[in-house]
Amino acid sequence: xxxxxxxxxxxxxxxxxxxxxxxxxxxxxxxxxxxxxxxxxxxxxxxxxxxxxxxxxxxxxxxxxxxxxxxxxxxxxxxxxxxxxxxxxxxxxxxxxxxxxxxxxxxxxxxxxxxxxxxxxxxxxxxxxxxxxxxxxxxxxxxxxxxxxxxxxxxxxxxxxxxxxxxxxxxxxxxxxxxxxxxxxxxxxxxxxxxxxxxxxxxxxxxxxxxxxxxxxxxxxxxxxxxxxxxxxxxxxxxxxxxxxxxxxxxxxxxxxxxxxxxxxxxxxxxxxxxxxxxxxxx
Numbered sequence: 001x002x003x004x005x006x007x008x009x010x011x012x013x014x015x016x017x018x019x020x021x022x023x024x025x026x027x028x029x030x031x032x033x034x035x036x037x038x039x040x041x042x043x044x045x046x047x048x049x050x051x052x053x054x055x056x057x058x059x060x061x062x063x064x065x066x067x068x069x070x071x072x073x074x075x076x077x078x079x080x081x082x083x084x085x086x087x088x089x090x091x092x093x094x095x096x097x098x099x100x101x102x103x104x105x106x107x108x109x110x111x112x113x114x115x116x117x118x119x120x121x122x123x124x125x126x127x128x129x130x131x132x133x134x135x136x137x138x139x140x141x142x143x144x145x146x147x148x149x150x151x152x153x154x155x156x157x158x159x160x161x162x163x164x165x166x167x168x169x170x171x172x173x174x175x176x177x178x179x180x181x182x183x184x185x186x187x188x189x190x191x192x193x194x195x196x197x198x199x200x201x202x203x204x205x206x207x208x209x210x211x212x213x214x215x216x217x218x219x220x221x222x223x224x225x226x227x228x229x230x231x232x233x234x235x236x237x238x239x240x241x242x243x244x245x246x247x248x249x250x251x252x253x254x255x256x257x258x259x260x261x262x263x264x265x266x267x268x269x270x271x272x273x274x275x276x277x278x279x280x281x282x283x
Contacts, residue, residue: 007089009082010060016042021051022280025116026090029056030083032099034076035194037063040184041098044121044258047266050279052094057086063189076197077205080107084114092116099123099229099255106209117217117278119269122255124229125212125237127203135227141169148199155196164188172254173225184256218245219272221265223253246272 005013016029029045031038038056045054059082060075083104087093094117097105102123105111111118136143147166151159164185172180220240222231231249234240240247248268253261273279 007086009078009085011082011086012058012060012062013086014038014056014058016045016054016056018053019049019051023051023092023278025050025052025092025094025278027052027054028087028090028093028095029054030095030097030101030104031056031058031062032097032101033062033190033195034079034100034104034198035062035191037189039063040188040256043183043262044096044098044265047258047262048269049266050270050273052092055090061191061194064191073197073202076194076202079104080210084108084110087111087114094119096121097123103127103206103209106211107206109211112211112214112216115213115216117219117273117276118213119272120218120220121265122221122223122226122229122257124233125209125240126233127207129230129233131230131233131236135230139169139227141227142166144170152196152200155192157190157192160190160192160195161185167228170228170254171226171256173252173260176254176260180254180256180259183259212239212242213244214242215244217272217276217278219269220245220247221257221268222247222249223255223257223260224249224251225254225260226257228255246275248272 002014029038029041031041038058041056059079087095093115095105095115096119098121102120105118106125144166147163151163168177168181168185220234222234234247250257250261250264250268258265
């Protein structure tokens with residue numbers, strides 16, 4: 001039984017663990033989807049052992065896994081404000097977002113004033129890039145158009161799961177696809193309404209990012225076998241070629257690199273934190 005905290009926007013906060021240290025950070029883990037429950041990030045939380053409190057963050061309706069029931073899209077358009085308000089509640093906050101959870105911060109310019117650090121795991125700075133279609137051809141991936149349209153027309157849990165299963169070659173290296181299905185896909189809990197809103201056109205609301213970190217220490221992690229959010233999109237975006245931004249592409253890893261290369265992810269994050277003097281350098 002989890003003990004949850006809720007803020008005024010009904011954003012759910014779960015303290016997953018605490019690690020003692022000289023300086024205590026508040027690690028805020030933001031899931032993807034949009035609308036996927038943050039519990040799939042448990043494995044990532046477990047491998048990081050840097051000082052701080054580790055919080056799983058879920059906006060209202062995340063992971064409800066209930067039948068589709070249309071709600072006001074105004075809620076989804078308020079996600080940036082919800083995120084900014086969550087971060088402001090913590091001292092020494094470090095935001096670590098995966099997929100859509102790594103894309104949303106770029107719509108939150110107020111984070112420039114409040115974050116100690118930002119870690120982006122397997123995301124993109126835009127939803128429109130030729131690289132999305134190029135990787136499909138280059139790696140002979142199955143097209144997703146038909147299964148996405150099926151979900152838009154019939155937003156059932158069955159169709160949502162079918163879409164994620166068809167995305168498996170985009171999400172994991174071939175040798176780790178079974179592990180990925182077992183550890184991530186099969187355990188995911190969705191918000192069908194949020195997912196449907198996104199695929200049916202809601203993504204257009206989030207088409208142009210509003211913020212590139214100017215001074216916030218930022219780490220962007222990709223995976224060589226992540227074809228749903230190709231790392232090259234960040235590499236080719238000159239807005240992110242800044243001294244405060246570090247980019248690392250992890251070999252033999254897909255969209256959830258802590259599943260396939262946990263040691264590399266852990267070392268990358270620790271090295272980044274040490275390089276910015278945010279945590280002591282290990283002997």
